[in-house]
Amino acid sequence: MDEEIEHDQEITPELLMVMSAAIAAYLGKTVRIRRARFVDPMLVNAWGQSSRVVLQASHNLRR
Numbered sequence: 459m460d461e462e463i464e465h466d467q468e469i470t471p472e473l474l475m476v477m478s479a480a481i482a483a484y485l486g487k488t489v490r491i492r493r494a495r496f497v498d499p500m501l502v503n504a505w506g507q508s509s510r511v512v513l514q515a516s517h518n519l520r521r
Contacts, residue, residue, distance in 0.1 A: 469495070
C-alpha cells in the first residue's frame, strides 16, 4: 500500500502543458509558466503559506 502513495516528483512537459491550458482557460489569455515545483505539505510552515496567499492575492488580474 505504501508503494501506491509514492508519487513521481518530476514535472513533465505534459503536466506543464495541462497547467498552462488550465490557467489560460481561466484567465482567457495565453500564459507562460516560468517556474514550477512541488511543495511538500508536510514541510510547509504557517508563515510561508500565509506569504504565498498574500502574494497571490496581491496580483491584480484583469479580465
